[in-house]
Amino acid sequence: MMTFEDSLHVVAAVLCKSTGEVLLARRPAGSEDAGYWEFPGGKRESGESAHAALQRELREELGVQIERFAPLMRIPQQQAGRHLVLDVWLADGEGLQPQPLLGQQLAWQHPAQIDPYSLPAADRPALAALEQPGLYAITPDFPDGDSAVASVLACIAQFQRSGIQRLQVRLPQLSLDRRAMVLSLVQQQFHGEVLCNARDAADMGLAERAGVGLHLSQSLLQSLSKRPTGFECVVGSVHDVDALRHAERLSLDAAVLGPIKPTRTHPEVTAIGWHGFVRLREQSALPMYALGGLCVDDLAIARQHGAQGIAAIRGFVKSDPA
Template sequence: MIHVAAAVIDDGAGNIFLAKRPDDKHQGGLWEFPGGKVEPGESSEVALARELDEEIGIKVNQVESLIQIPYHYSDKSVFLDVFRVTGFSGEAWGREGQEVRWVPLNELDSYPFPAANKPILNAVLLPDKLLITKAYSSVSGCISGTESAINAFSLTWFMLRQKQLSEEGYAHWVRTMRAASQLNNRRLILSCSVELANSLKGEALHLTSQRLMAMSNREEFSGRFLGASCHSLEELNKAQLMQCDYVTLSPISPTKSHPSTPVLGWKAASNIIAQAALPVFLLGGMNQSDLMQAKSIGAQGIAGINAWCS
């Protein structure tokens, strides 16, 4: 397996640095996050600094781990050790003659990437804190509660999970929340059937583990982001087979809602994440204070209800 260190470089203004692979190389003509092979005896961080100096002429000052991706092409296997570069000096350019450019976050989806880079793209676009709505008795209460949590904790994505509603009722809540101006600039993730999500033209859908296991083709969902609830390695593997863009893994710790449910714990979660080629949110008993520990074991971040909803 080829060990590669790759970088997501942000210019501080919301633009991400991309480089185009030469036509004569593997996956040539596609865009990628810059980096290169980790040499024997070299740490990923040292390799990344060396490669970015050689390829695009910058000196790395500060990095943080973003995601690790084991990926298997038909002709080779790669292990991508991906870092977010949070500080650098110099001006990035194509030192090896490659085409490069700074791309706004909201335009990244229009660029063709190698398949192994798709999880990196998702990790860049996804937040590190995912709000799941608690059960509300009215849509107005849900809007108010969601807005309060979003403002208090600087949240950008939220999942509308309201198991008590019929499909007709859920659709009404979705349309009402979409019309709420205070939520317009936040990403709404639907939690319903694939059929209902498609009829609502949802751009993001989160599947229950039951719906995930029943799914036979990723193309059943017409939106951009597909997520799923996972509680085991078997379900994670199914999510990867369905080309999900992320998963939640739960329960990590005991929860108020399911106090008798056996928990995975941090060690088991770490072992499962190590086999994941997609972003993973930890769920179940999570609090804001758990975010850094979640990231330290390779998770995208945390998801929760009680962590942010009062």
């Protein structure tokens, strides 16, 4: 069993203003990862609580005293042969006047304006948690026919009431023409980001014509040598470390990994559990959604295992997740 001493435990604070801006600190020359921007924080000592470590680091780095923190996410990573755990917390930065006490450069920036690759790898999932939706809904399967359109739109209405802001239209049993019609109707009625499930070039063409994002199947993802152009958002399904690393090489916006728990929709697939999710989370800085048997109530535990959020087919609509 891994002990505290076996890992490098780091805490970081996302200090937020009412404008949505967050505080970044740039590591000075001569320090590890010099030149990278990061969320303020540092190493947690053995026997020290996360809150105590945050308060100490913020006093030493910025000269500020903060009493209240809310958990954002915990990010496990394997870096240079060591196991790192980054514990990220939210705090109110309104009215603060931080000082660069360690010679670092400070800047307030809006998350959407921050280049993820200007941050150390472990910080990137935290940035994604600030700017990408935590809940990612997937349309259930509906049999082809006129009733499918009404069923999809009824499902969309439930997603809207649940506050879903990212939606994957996945209707493989429908003809290409009918899927095009459904995509058009969904765009009119869903007030959020729409992605089209893509298993082949025809599906990618459909998404491009509709002007929506892409969700790549693992097989299609692994067949590509570069990120598809012309799409604001590209997400991919991954089931193993090779696919995950390929998704990262293609600079996808996020990956979806699972199933975490057994599901009714894919009963033949063995669940990987949270332990399996963490094993893959450690291998990549790519934002990752956990999928399989989850519902809205699982978002907090998902983020404590390094997930950007959760994806679900029925978990956002019915009381019994799948």
